[in-house]
Amino acid sequence: MRIIDAISFVNDLAIEQIKDNDLLMEHIKNLSEKQDKYQAAIANRILWKVEDEAEFISKHGKQNQMTIIKVFDEKKAIYQYIRGDYHFHLIDEKIPEIFDIIISYCQDDKKFPYEIYNRLIASNFYRVSFDKDNIHSSNPRAMATAIEQSTIVIMCFSTKYRHSYACRLEAEYAKKRQRPIIPVKIDSGYNPTGWLEEMIGEEKLIDFTKEFNIAYTQLINEINEVNERIHKN
Numbered sequence: 001m002r003i004i005d006a007i008s009f010v011n012d013l014a015i016e017q018i019k020d021n022d023l024l025m026e027h028i029k030n031l032s033e034k035q036d037k038y039q040a041a042i043a044n045r046i047l048w049k050v051e052d053e054a055e056f057i058s059k060h061g062k063q064n065q066m067t068i069i070k071v072f073d074e075k076k077a078i079y080q081y082i083r084g085d086y087h088f089h090l091i092d093e094k095i096p097e098i099f100d101i102i103i104s105y106c107q108d109d110k111k112f113p114y115e116i117y118n119r120l121i122a123s124n125f126y127r128v129s130f131d132k133d134n135i136h137s138s139n140p141r142a143m144a145t146a147i148e149q150s151t152i153v154i155m156c157f158s159t160k161y162r163h164s165y166a167c168r169l170e171a172e173y174a175k176k177r178q179r180p181i182i183p184v185k186i187d188s189g190y191n192p193t194g195w196l197e198e199m200i201g202e203e204k205l206i207d208f209t210k211e212f213n214i215a216y217t218q219l220i221n222e223i224n225e226v227n228e229r230i231h232k233n
Helices: 002-007 012-020 022-032 037-060 111-123 140-148 165-176 194-200 212-232
Strands: 101-105 128-130 152-157 181-185
Touching: 002 012, 002 037, 002 165, 012 022, 012 037, 022 037, 037 140, 037 165, 101 111, 101 165, 111 128, 111 152, 111 212, 140 165, 152 165, 152 194, 152 212, 165 181, 165 194, 181 194, 181 212
Parallel strands: 101 128, 101 152, 152 181
Antiparallel strands: none
């Protein structure tokens, strides 16, 4: 199944060949209904690529991106005066239906994504979609819905992110839907390669593996710049 999963990312012809194989499709659909969460997640990704994604996009059409209204002045941020060892706690309030930002990350890389999420939420300037319950990896429709409801994608990339088909599915969907992507480095020993390098292209990388507060200031500046570009369009 992992081989079929990988093949589904090759091109449209590969997807059509999977779709035309009735026995294979029946097997994939059966696996998607099994109790084995690992196999079901892979099967759901394949079904999404082969059958569901195009229909989902057609229903949403060319949806205009939401614009972030507020501009956050990093120099006036209250948290700058909080001691460095302070840790914000995740807010468990109900997440709004429309988000300014979605954080895309691999579930095995929680440290930096959680810190970024906490800091953004603590600022009270942004609505943030954050898949802390790992729903997106097994439910591509939930992942796509979250992206449709977001303006900007913060991509926390790493070696594990590069090798995760769930992360690749999310990143490619964001690209298809023309969401601005802000690449964030959270793995000091990794530089983008393969599909990830192609997707990031010439985008400015923000490195969170060195000094967090400096990187976070750069992130806020980039969010504001992206917001201004969206607003002008």
